Each structure stands twice: as structure tokens, then as C-alpha cells.
Amino acid sequence: MDKNCEKSKKETKFSLFFKKMHKKFDYMMFPDDIKCLFCENDIPNFYEKPYCAECEKIIQVNDGHRCIICDTPIDDEAKVCDNCRKHVPNFKKAFCAFVYEGVVKNSVLSYKNDNKRYLAKGYAICLAKKLKDLKIDFITFIPLTKKKLKERSFNQSQLLATELGKILDVPVVDAFEKVKEEATAQKFLNFAERQKNIVGLYKLKKIDLNKNMNVLIVDDVMTTGATLSFCSGLLKNKVKNVYVSAVARTKLKIKLN
Ligand SMILES: [Zn+2]
Ligand SMILES: [Zn+2]
CATH class of the missing domain: 1.20.5 (Single alpha-helices involved in coiled-coils or other helix-helix interfaces)
Structure with a gap:
């Protein structure tokens, strides 16, 4: 035996x-700068637009009417979504490149679950366009627990932050630590439960901060924004502004109680 x-x-x-x-x-x-983000066919002008004309017809770029705070698409005329009205986020504003549906969703899931790291550069190009007028002193990212990082072999948010930092010429700082996993997966919870579920999971590391700083926190997907808001809260009173950014934004469908 x-x-x-x-x-x-x-x-x-x-x-x-x-x-x-x-x-x-x-x-x-894997050649990382010629493939469409969504169908992986070769495209000629990757650095201008990292997806092909065919995919452009079926994806939703997040440029319609949306919440001025959390960037979620809104169907009615409201400027601020119900979510932000009821639970004001700790960040000043969110910037998300796509709506998290269809081929965009498949692409982002494949990026983190199938180790398609080469997609990070294309995502970062799309995000950089949204962020080019924003003054940022450093970029940081949502961390994984050590165990999860070992399993996945890379942190998808960190890689995005790194690629974004290169394009925007802004330093990337490892600001947060995730000390344990969620007791229940966030996807099973409503907004209020999600907020409670992540308390104490993230900590701010000892880093140099001052009241004049503008900080950007990057994640792959923004669902309710609970994690990004929680981590923003850890920085909020120590810097001037906290902004957040994600490749894709879910449409707000979740129950708010
Ligand atoms: Zn394509
Ligand atoms: Zn909102």
C-alpha cells in the first residue's frame, strides 16, 4: 500500500x-497581438481595436446610457442606478469596457479559467481608451488568496493592471491581500448579502499613500461592485479619489434588499 x-x-x-x-x-x-479577443481570428489593427468587425456586430460595448457612478447599463432615463442610490459605493466612478454577456462573457471566463493570459493585452487596450483622460497616480488590483493563486497560476486582475499600467505609463502597486475565501460564493447572494459576505476578506497592505493620490483598482468583471467597493473603502480616507475599472460590467438584475 x-x-x-x-x-x-x-x-x-x-x-x-x-x-x-x-x-x-x-x-x-501564443502570438498575443494579432488575435481578436472574442473569436481569435487574426486581425490587422489589433492596437487600434483588438476585436474583428464580425465580433463587433454581436458584442455590447459599454457605451450606451449607464449609471454615472457604477457604469452599469440603465434602461430608463435615470442618471444613477437603483443600486448606487440605495448603497452608495466607496469608489468615485467605475469604467467598464463591455457588457458582460455572450461572447464577451465567454472570453473573460476563458481568460481566467483556461489560462488565456494573452487576452489581457487586448482588454487593457480597450480599458485604456476609457481611462485616457483620467489622472491616476497608481493602479492596483483585486487580489486572490494564496491558495487560489497557486491553483490558477496567475491573478487575472493583476495581469490586466500590469498591461494597463504599460499602456497608460502608470505604476502598478500590490495594495491588497485576500486573507480568506468567501464563506458562500458571491453568485448565490443578493447585494446586501454580498456586501456582508466579503467583510474581512481583504486587507490593505502597508504602502505609501497620501491625500493627493488618485488610485485605480482593476478587476476582470464587475457584477454588483461589492468587492471593488469594499476594497475602495480600504483606501477611501487615505487618498484623494478611488476609481475602479473592469473589462466587463453586468447589467443590473440582482435583487437589492
Ligand atoms: Zn472576432
Ligand atoms: Zn450605479
Whole structure:
């Protein structure tokens, strides 16, 4: 039994090693600046628009009428969504490139779950267009727990922040730590429950801050904005303005109580 146990242990180590190597290899070898973000066909003008004309017809760029605070699309004439009216976020304003639906959703899920790191550059190009007029002193990102980071092998928000920092020429600072996982996955909870569920999960690291700073926090997807708002709250009274940004924004459908 011991021998078998030893053998399977070795196999696990071995297969883990290969899995890791494969992930690295995949990242190094994949041409990262010619592929459409959504269908992965080659496109000629990646740095101007990192998605093709066909995909442009079926995606929703987040440029319609939307909440002036959290950037969620709004169907009626209101300037501020119900969510922000009832629970004022800790950030000043959100900037999200796409609506989180259809091929955009598939792309973002694949980015983090299938290790498609090369997509980060294209996402960052789209976000940079939205953020180009904003004064930012540093960019930071929503962290993963150490365990999750090991499992996934990269932090999707950190990589986005890094690519965005390169384009905007702004430093990226590792400002937060996630000390434990949510007791219940956020997707099963309403807004108020989500807010409660994340209290104490994130901490601010010891970093240099001052009252004149404008900070941007980056995440891959903004659903209710509970996590981004919580982390913004950790910075809020220590800096001048906290802005947040995500590749994609969900339409507000969630129950608000
Ligand atoms: Zn395409
Ligand atoms: Zn809002």
C-alpha cells in the first residue's frame, strides 16, 4: 500500500509539473497581438481595436446610457442606478469596457479559467481608451488568496493592471491581500448579502499613500461592485479619489434588499 501511495504521490507531482510547464509554454508561444479577443481570428489593427468587425456586430460595448457612478447599463432615463442610490459605493466612478454577456462573457471566463493570459493585452487596450483622460497616480488590483493563486497560476486582475499600467505609463502597486475565501460564493447572494459576505476578506497592505493620490483598482468583471467597493473603502480616507475599472460590467438584475 505504501508503495502504491508513494507512486501515486509521484505521479501527482509529475503531472502537476507538466501542467505548470504546459501553461507557461502556452503563454510564451501564443502570438498575443494579432488575435481578436472574442473569436481569435487574426486581425490587422489589433492596437487600434483588438476585436474583428464580425465580433463587433454581436458584442455590447459599454457605451450606451449607464449609471454615472457604477457604469452599469440603465434602461430608463435615470442618471444613477437603483443600486448606487440605495448603497452608495466607496469608489468615485467605475469604467467598464463591455457588457458582460455572450461572447464577451465567454472570453473573460476563458481568460481566467483556461489560462488565456494573452487576452489581457487586448482588454487593457480597450480599458485604456476609457481611462485616457483620467489622472491616476497608481493602479492596483483585486487580489486572490494564496491558495487560489497557486491553483490558477496567475491573478487575472493583476495581469490586466500590469498591461494597463504599460499602456497608460502608470505604476502598478500590490495594495491588497485576500486573507480568506468567501464563506458562500458571491453568485448565490443578493447585494446586501454580498456586501456582508466579503467583510474581512481583504486587507490593505502597508504602502505609501497620501491625500493627493488618485488610485485605480482593476478587476476582470464587475457584477454588483461589492468587492471593488469594499476594497475602495480600504483606501477611501487615505487618498484623494478611488476609481475602479473592469473589462466587463453586468447589467443590473440582482435583487437589492
Ligand atoms: Zn472576432
Ligand atoms: Zn450605479
